[in-house]
Amino acid sequence: EAQVTQNPRYLITVTGKKLTVTCSQNMNHEYMSWYRQDPGLGLRQIYYSMNVEVTDKGDVPEGYKVSRKEKRNFPLILESPSPNQTSLYFCASSRSGSGANVLTFGAGSRLTVL
Amino acid sequence: AQSVAQPEDQVNVAEGNPLTVKCTYSVSGNPYLFWYVQYPNRGLQFLLKYITGDNLVKGSYGFEAEFNKSQTSFHLKKPSALVSDSALYFCASSGGYNKLIFGAGTRLAVHP
Numbered sequence: 550e551a552q553v554t555q556n557p558r559y560l561i562t563v564t565g566k567k568l569t570v571t572c573s574q575n576m577n578h579e580y581m582s583w584y585r586q587d588p589g590l591g592l593r594q595i596y597y598s599m600n601v602e603v604t605d606k607g608d609v610p611e612g613y614k615v616s617r618k619e620k621r622n623f624p625l626i627l628e629s630p631s632p633n634q635t636s637l638y639f640c641a642s643s644r645s646g647s648g649a650n651v652l653t654f655g656a657g658s659r660l661t662v663l
Numbered sequence: 664a665q666s667v668a669q670p671e672d673q674v675n676v677a678e679g680n681p682l683t684v685k686c687t688y689s690v691s692g693n694p695y696l697f698w699y700v701q702y703p704n705r706g707l708q709f710l711l712k713y714i715t716g717d718n719l720v721k722g723s724y725g726f727e728a729e730f731n732k733s734q735t736s737f738h739l740k741k742p743s744a745l746v747s748d749s750a751l752y753f754c755a756s757s758g759g760y761n762k763l764i765f766g767a768g769t770r771l772a773v774h775p
Contacts, residue, residue, distance in 0.1 A: 592753065648695045651697070654706035655706050657704075
């Protein structure tokens with residue numbers, strides 16, 4: 550089944566404790582992206598990747614890092630999480646970065662930072 | 664700046680009645696417009712998109728949307744609502760490469 554898989558689905562952590570949210574897709578998609586969803590704000594892009602070793606900032610990149618060493622994986626790293634990073638996170642992928650392409654989303658990762 | 668507005672936080676409709684979820688956009692050039700739906704504890708699922716051509720776009724689960732360039736709108740519609748349509752709906756616009764701009768979302772509640 551074609552899908553985007555995120556882990557963990559739920560995580561409660563404390564301020565300053567580094568964490569990684571993994572994202573993997575099995576569709577050989579070139580483009581991958583991370584979004585955060587907050588009530589009343591919709592989804593906002595954190596980082597995106599056009600292909601292996603090609604990443605760039607989205608609208609809200611502060612406090613996050615990403616890497617794209619393999620085509621299928623695009624982990625999101627929070628080096629020193631803070632409470633304002635409590636949110637619902639989605640990874641998504643598409644065949645390319647063309648604006649006409651449909652995004653396939655993962656099921657989401659709900660992160661709480663205490 | 665590019666933006667998408669969904670003016671209603673929530674839409675309530677009785678089962679069997681027609682539904683409309685509103686969306687307006689502000690982008691430069693010709694927009695690509697999308698509707699996605701989010702069910703509880705699930706990721707977003709694609710419903711339909713407008714790229715070019717016919718202004719009336721048909722999508723999954725009986726949904727359709729009408730692109731109106733003069734009103735910069737892309738409202739989502741369905742002739743007869745089902746209780747199972749209850750979910751969070753997002754309108755999105757791609758004004759260029761690499762990025763979708765999402766509206767804040769509209770919660771649709773269909774009552775039996």
